[in-house]
Amino acid sequence: MDTQNFDKKDFIDRLSRICGEHIITDKPRLAVYEADGLTAKKQLPWVVVLPSSISQVQEIACLCNHFEVPVVARGAGTGLSGGATPHAEGVLLSLARFNRILSVDTENLLARVEPGVTNLAISEKVKDLGLYYAPDPSSQVACSIGGNVAENSGGVHCLKYGLTVHNVRKLKVISPLGELYELGSEAFDSAGYDLLALMHGSEGMLGIVVEVTVKLLPVPEAVCVVMAGFDSVKKAAIAVGDIIAAGILPAGLEMMDKPAIRAAEAFVHAGYPTDAEALLLCELDGIDAELETQLGALKQVLENNGAMTVSTAHDSENRARLWMGRKAAFPAVGRLAPDYYCMDGTIPRRRLAFVLDGISRLSEQYSLAVANVFHAGDGNLHPLILYDANHPGELHKAEQFGARILELCIEVGGTITGEHGVGIEKIDQMCVQFSTAELSIFHGIKSAFDENGILNPGKAVPTLHRCAEFGAMHVRRGEEKFPELERF
Amino acid sequence: MRSKDQGKSLQTQVRSAIKQQSPLTIEGGSSKGFYGYPPSHELVQLDVSAHRGVIDYEPAELVLRVRAGTPLSEISQLLRENNQLLPFEPPDFEAKATIGGETASGLSGPRRPYAGSARDFVLGVSLITGSGDILEFGGQVMKNVAGYDVSRLITGSLGTLGVILDVSLKVLPAPEVEITRAIAVSRQEFQALLQSMQREMPISAAAFENGYLNVRLSGSEAAVSAAEQKIDGDETDGSYWDKLNTLECFSGVRNLWRVSVAPASKLFLEDAAVIDWGGGLRWLADPAYDPRQALAGNDGHATLVKYDEKSLLSGIEIFEPLTEPLLSIHQKLKQQFDPVGIFNPGRMYRNI
Numbered sequence: 001m002d003t004q005n006f007d008k009k010d011f012i013d014r015l016s017r018i019c020g021e022h023i024i025t026d027k028p029r030l031a032v033y034e035a036d037g038l039t040a041k042k043q044l045p046w047v048v049v050l051p052s053s054i055s056q057v058q059e060i061a062c063l064c065n066h067f068e069v070p071v072v073a074r075g076a077g078t079g080l081s082g083g084a085t086p087h088a089e090g091v092l093l094s095l096a097r098f099n100r101i102l103s104v105d106t107e108n109l110l111a112r113v114e115p116g117v118t119n120l121a122i123s124e125k126v127k128d129l130g131l132y133y134a135p136d137p138s139s140q141v142a143c144s145i146g147g148n149v150a151e152n153s154g155g156v157h158c159l160k161y162g163l164t165v166h167n168v169r170k171l172k173v174i175s176p177l178g179e180l181y182e183l184g185s186e187a188f189d190s191a192g193y194d195l196l197a198l199m200h201g202s203e204g205m206l207g208i209v210v211e212v213t214v215k216l217l218p219v220p221e222a223v224c225v226v227m228a229g230f231d232s233v234k235k236a237a238i239a240v241g242d243i244i245a246a247g248i249l250p251a252g253l254e255m256m257d258k259p260a261i262r263a264a265e266a267f268v269h270a271g272y273p274t275d276a277e278a279l280l281l282c283e284l285d286g287i288d289a290e291l292e293t294q295l296g297a298l299k300q301v302l303e304n305n306g307a308m309t310v311s312t313a314h315d316s317e318n319r320a321r322l323w324m325g326r327k328a329a330f331p332a333v334g335r336l337a338p339d340y341y342c343m344d345g346t347i348p349r350r351r352l353a354f355v356l357d358g359i360s361r362l363s364e365q366y367s368l369a370v371a372n373v374f375h376a377g378d379g380n381l382h383p384l385i386l387y388d389a390n391h392p393g394e395l396h397k398a399e400q401f402g403a404r405i406l407e408l409c410i411e412v413g414g415t416i417t418g419e420h421g422v423g424i425e426k427i428d429q430m431c432v433q434f435s436t437a438e439l440s441i442f443h444g445i446k447s448a449f450d451e452n453g454i455l456n457p458g459k460a461v462p463t464l465h466r467c468a469e470f471g472a473m474h475v476r477r478g479e480e481k482f483p484e485l486e487r488f
Numbered sequence: 489m490r491s492k493d494q495g496k497s498l499q500t501q502v503r504s505a506i507k508q509q510s511p512l513t514i515e516g517g518s519s520k521g522f523y524g525y526p527p528s529h530e531l532v533q534l535d536v537s538a539h540r541g542v543i544d545y546e547p548a549e550l551v552l553r554v555r556a557g558t559p560l561s562e563i564s565q566l567l568r569e570n571n572q573l574l575p576f577e578p579p580d581f582e583a584k585a586t587i588g589g590e591t592a593s594g595l596s597g598p599r600r601p602y603a604g605s606a607r608d609f610v611l612g613v614s615l616i617t618g619s620g621d622i623l624e625f626g627g628q629v630m631k632n633v634a635g636y637d638v639s640r641l642i643t644g645s646l647g648t649l650g651v652i653l654d655v656s657l658k659v660l661p662a663p664e665v666e667i668t669r670a671i672a673v674s675r676q677e678f679q680a681l682l683q684s685m686q687r688e689m690p691i692s693a694a695a696f697e698n699g700y701l702n703v704r705l706s707g708s709e710a711a712v713s714a715a716e717q718k719i720d721g722d723e724t725d726g727s728y729w730d731k732l733n734t735l736e737c738f739s740g741v742r743n744l745w746r747v748s749v750a751p752a753s754k755l756f757l758e759d760a761a762v763i764d765w766g767g768g769l770r771w772l773a774d775p776a777y778d779p780r781q782a783l784a785g786n787d788g789h790a791t792l793v794k795y796d797e798k799s800l801l802s803g804i805e806i807f808e809p810l811t812e813p814l815l816s817i818h819q820k821l822k823q824q825f826d827p828v829g830i831f832n833p834g835r836m837y838r839n840i
Contacts, residue, residue, distance in 0.1 A: 107683065107752035130687065152633045163631060165640070166608050170787075179813045186750035186787040188600055188768045191808035192818055192837075193649075194607055197640035201633040218687040241548035247571055247661035287690060290711035346629040348549055378630035418631035426634075433634055437621040444824030445636050448817055461635065 006067055015049055015091070018059045022097070024048040033074065033092050037139075038082040038425055040341075040395060045072070045086030052097040054172070054180060054210050061208060062178035064091055070457050071176075073204040075116060075147030078139040080342055081423030083150060083203045083459055090457075095146050098210065101125050108186055109216045110169060115146025115209050119153075122214060131216040134161035137419070138327050146209050152201030154419035156252040156326070157283075159377035161217070163419070165200035172211035173199065176450045186213065198445070203421050204456040206449040220285035223251070225319045226298055228307040229276030233257060236278035237352040239305035240376045243282065244349075246301050248294055252283035253377030254326050257356070260333060260371040260384070261325075267332035270325030273309050280307075280376065281326055283319075329373045330384065337369070337386035341398045345409030346380045346418035358408045359383055366401040368394075380418035381409070407432055422460045430460075431467035435474050439464060489562050491541025493555070495614075495622060495653050501534055502651060502830075503620040511830045514647040516557055516586035520593055522794055524646055524835045525806055531833075534651065536588055543654060544628065547572060551611065551628045553656040556588025563587055573662045575603035577693075579733040588652045594644025597733040598693035598704070601751065601766045603660070607643040612656035615642060617649070618826035628656045641821075647832040648840055649825040663692070663706035665713075668728060670700040671721030679752055679767050686766075689715040693729055695764040702728055732764060735794070738773060742796045745772040745779045749788035756782065780808070807836060 016023050024030055025047050034042045051057050064071045070090030077084050086092045098114035104126055105111070111122055111133070119140040122133040136155035137143055143153070148164045149171065161167070170184040184196035199206055230236040236255055243250065256264065256272075256279045265272040272279055280302070284294050295312070302310050313319045325332070334340050347355050356372060363370045369386040383405055387398040406416040406429045416422070416429040430439070442461040446453065462470070505512050512534040513527040540557035547570040554563060560580045567573050577597030578590045591613070596605040612626030625638035639656075642649055673681050678696045682703075685691065690707035703719070704726065705712045731737045738744050738761070749755050751767030756779070760770040772779055779790045789808035792799065810818055822829075822840050834840075 105750075105752075107679075108750045110750075152637070154631050158631060162604065162608065165637070166604060175813055177813070181813050183814075185748075185789070187748040187789065188751075188765055189594075189596075189605060189644075189748050189789075191789040191791070192810050192814060193645050193821060194594070194640050194643060195814070195817065197607055197637050197643075201637055206636075221688060244550055244661075245548040247664075249661055287688060287707070287711050287714065289714040290690065290708045293708045293710050346631045348551070348628060350546060350549060375631070380629075380631045413627065414629050415627050415632040415634045417634050418629070419633060421633050422635075430634060435621075435623070437617075437619060438623045438625065438635070440619075441617065441623060441625075441638065441824065442635050445638070445641075445821065448820035448824055 011063070011067055011069065012047060014063055015047065015060065018056050018063070019049045019051055022050040022052070033077070033086055033094070036074070036077040036082060036084040037080040038085065038423065040389070041082045041085050041424060043086045043088055045092035046089050048092045048094060050094045050097050054174070057093070057174050057208055057210055058178040058180060060091065060093060061174050061176055065176040065178070065452055065454055068452050068454060071208070071454055072456050073146070073150070073208050075144030075150070076118065076142050078143040079147060079151055079421060079423065080344070081417065081421040081425040083421045083423035083456070085424055087457065093208065095144065095210075098146070102211070104129070106131070110186060110213050111216055112211065112213045113145055115149070115212055116144050119143050119145055119148055126216055130219050132219050133214050134167055134217055135164050138330065145212050145214065149200055149209050149212060150202065150204045151419065151421040154375070154378070154380065156254055156375060158375065159253060160249050160251045165197055167215045168196070168200065168212055169215055170213035171196060171199055171209050173207035173209055175207055176452060176454050184213070201421065203423065203460040205446055205460055206455065208455070222288045222291045223283065223285040223319065224291065224295060225313045225322045226282045226284070226295070226302070227272070227311050227313070227322050228280045228282070228302045229273035229309040230278045230280070230306065231276065231308055233278045233356055234353045235306050236280055237349070239280060239302060239307065241349060242301045242305060243298060246297055248284070248298055248301070250282045250377060251285040252281065254281040255279065255374040255376040256326065256329065257372040259336075259369065260329055260373050263332040263336055263371060264325035264329050267335060268324050268328050270321050272325055276308060281322060326373065333371045333384045333386070336371070338388040338390065339386070339395070341385040341387065341402055343383045343385065343402050343405050344380070344417045344420040345406050345414055346378070347409050347412050347414035349376065349379045351412040351414070352376070355381065355408055355412060359405055362401055362404050366397055368398055368401055375418070378418070379414070403429060424459055427460070427462045427466070428470045430462050431470050432474060436464055436467070439467065489541060489566070492538055493541075494539035498534065498536065498539060498651060498653065499616050499620065499622055502616045505532065505534075505830050506618065506620050506828050509828055509830070511833050514592070514651055514832055516589035517559060517584035519581035519585040520589055523593060525838065527832070527835065536651065537586060539653065542566065550659050551656060552659050553628055553654060554587055555654045556586060556591070556652045558587050560585045560587060560590060567659055568662070571662050572659045574609065574657060575660045576600060576606045576609055577603070577733060578606060579735075581734050587655055591643050591652055591655045592645065592647045598695060598729045598764055601768055602692050607640045609658045610639050610643045610655060611658055613639040613642050614653045615650040616653060618828055618830065622653065626656065630658060646836040648822060648836050650831055665709050666692070666704060666706045666726060667712060667716065668702060668704045668724050668726045669719060669721040670702050670724045671719060672699060673701045674699070675757055682766055685719065689718070694766040695732060695762055697762045704729060732762060737762065738771065738794070741773040741794060743774050743792065743799050744794035745775060745790055746793045747772060747779050747783065747788060747790045749783070749786065753786065753788070755786060755788070810837065
């Protein structure tokens with residue numbers, strides 16, 4: 001295809017014929033799509049289409065592939081890494097109208113849904129059947145299941161119930177050539193390479209997901225949430241390790257530091273101890289008989305680790321109150337400053353105190369405050385950097401601070417993103433985490449699915465050229481820059 | 489436990505194979521030689537079994553990083569000492585399987601429907617690819633979405649994409665107590681019985697065979713004994729699951745088919761010798777027909793796990809044939825990882 005002689009008007013006409021009135025080309029309405037949850041990066045798309053049938057998506061893919069026009073698929077646009085940031089010369093393909101729950105299979109415990117269905121809507125739909133869908137990202141009210149697949153979203157229950165990849169059985173996908181294919185099946189496994197797993201977290205770069213079959217779980221018989229306050233972060237971090245070492249597998253295990261505790265308490269009045277340096281929230285669930293044993297063991301561990309306060313919520317109202325503070329932590333911290341920047345590194349849990357020390361040193365260095373919330377059970381850290389975008393240079397400073405945190409995560413053997421994705425936000429840090437040969441494999445995978453590179457170009461995997469320009473050294477995971485510093 | 493890093497030496501062997509365009513058959517414990525197409529005689533053996541030992545294991549992290557040649561039996565022993573386990577219950581054929589071979593085959597045992605599959609617990613791999621480089625994907629952390637999920641792609645790829653050097657796995661606490669009950673029930677009714685139990689019982693395995701539903705309960709003492717009160721049947725020997733997992737119970741079978749279907753499916757209900765995975769896995773012993781024809785149009789796939797010479801000569805496909813566009817994606821991925829085509833060629837599919 002000769003892109004020089006590409007007739008843009010003709011292309012728009014063809015798109016209109018496919019999508020009817022569900023096409024947007026005027027600036028005011030395009031602006032709705034200018035950013036996802038990473039609002040610092042704004043870009044108007046060339047055109048937005050909102051198809052509602054698989055055949056429409058097939059035709060759009062074919063057309064775009066033929067003219068080599070970029071396609072950015074978008075769900076609810078709640079992603080935090082700019083995975084759905086539009087392409088200036090591209091088509092933004094919104095899957096918002098794919099919003100039907102197609103079937104619920106109570107025998108095989110599966111639900112077949114369209115990608116635009118929100119995460120929470122699935123659990124709401126099957127609630128009366130005593131079932132639910134386990135992954136629960138904080139944005140679950142708004143985020144779509146298609147976006148969850150693209151980012152391999154987690155939530156607070158990952159340690160026990162896994163990520164999106166562990167809870168999706170089957171996908172229907174459109175290739176850039178407009179072919180429809182299925183990955184996975186209603187059975188527990190499939191023949192060939194595990195392309196179902198590969199599609200998860202691929203940030204819309206390998207195919208367009210048009211249907212998702214998720215696994216449903218029975219609502220547990222009993223649930224309780226234990227809250228414990230500690231006078232030091234280090235004590236709380238050791239308690240987390242001890243809980244796991246005691247053979248307890250919590251449904252959720254979350255930690256917040258003092259700034260996060262105070263912000264959350266001031267915002268939602270969850271009853272958090274504001275004098276504590278660190279707070280643990282631990283949810284246990286399961287069969288009645290099992291829960292009692294686990295609860296006893298958990299309280300023992302917390303006591304042994306010097307928890308200042310321990311309280312337990314059994315009924316749903318009090319449990320919800322305790323969780324509310326955690327789930328509202330981002331907006332709560334957001335009240336402390338005009339803007340905040342949310343990071344997403346994952347680290348081996350035993351390095352928590354070291355990494356938090358490092359973050360507070362960086363906080364002084366950059367003169368920007370930070371609050372930490374932490375999926376402690378699975379080592380996923382969300383430092384929230386506070387800044388004011390109206391102060392010249394402060395956004396840039398916050399981004400640099402964030403980049404340093406991510407590099408710290410890599411140094412201790414962790415990763416730059418646990419669940420938010422790379423998008424455009426962390427694309428330069430990919431050069432630090434991966435070698436040239438590893439990045440080449442990623443590019444190879446991309447080309448196996450999308451030869452012309454039309455799906456979400458410029459995201460998730462940096463070009464080798466970009467890495468050379470960025471000039472960062474690839475850091476071997478687990479090789480720290482400061483081996484002389486104290487660890488625990 | 490013996491420990492030795494042979495990564496560099498294996499890399500040298502792979503590089504020389506690439507240079508000479510001399511295809512390799514990758515061997516760990518040689519316990520799964522029966523699985524997949526037999527390697528052709530021209531292939532040079534690449535022995536990974538000396539590359540062994542635990543690289544990192546801290547029980548409180550729930551993560552184990554181990555070299556590919558480490559025997560599964562040693563890993564299980566180490567985990568047992570720390571009251572932990574590999575939740576996907578990998579089969580240890582002839583007690584000589586290695587973790588590398590296990591990861592390459594991606595096989596999961598009876599616990600699979602209740603705990604998850606091998607790939608669910610793989611957090612990271614390092615591997616030698618067809619460029620001769622040692623590459624690392626994933627890591628030692630539970631959540632990681634940096635780059636494509638290559639470690640799960642490698643799991644179950646039967647060594648066709650590279651030589652696995654080490655694997656990082658999520659491990660879990662072992663249950664305090666485990667008991668198995670055999671409950672008399674008919675073929676037509678076992679699925680309904682299982683469904684009625686699933687919600688409130690700590691089931692960790694369920695298989696139907698010869699008029700009995702074998703159910704394993706795992707958990708705290710309190711939970712297991714509470715569940716025991718509610719069900720019928722007699723307690724049986726827990727070694728049933730190992731014999732099923734390692735196919736020992738099918739020792740006399742010449743052509744053994746493994747058919748994976750939705751657990752509530754009615755397919756092969758009458759004919760299956762054993763139905764494992766709570767209904768999701770139907771084992772057919774020497775069927776007089778082609779299971780793939782019976783499966784056509786339904787979700788699922790059939791694998792000829794054990795075969796005799798005659799079946800092989802008949803040209804039957806061992807793994808469910810891939811259709812377009814999946815076949816073409818597989819071939820392109822193979823080309824990217826292994827451009828010269830030296831890793832286990834023809835083991836999984838004749839043209840991959």
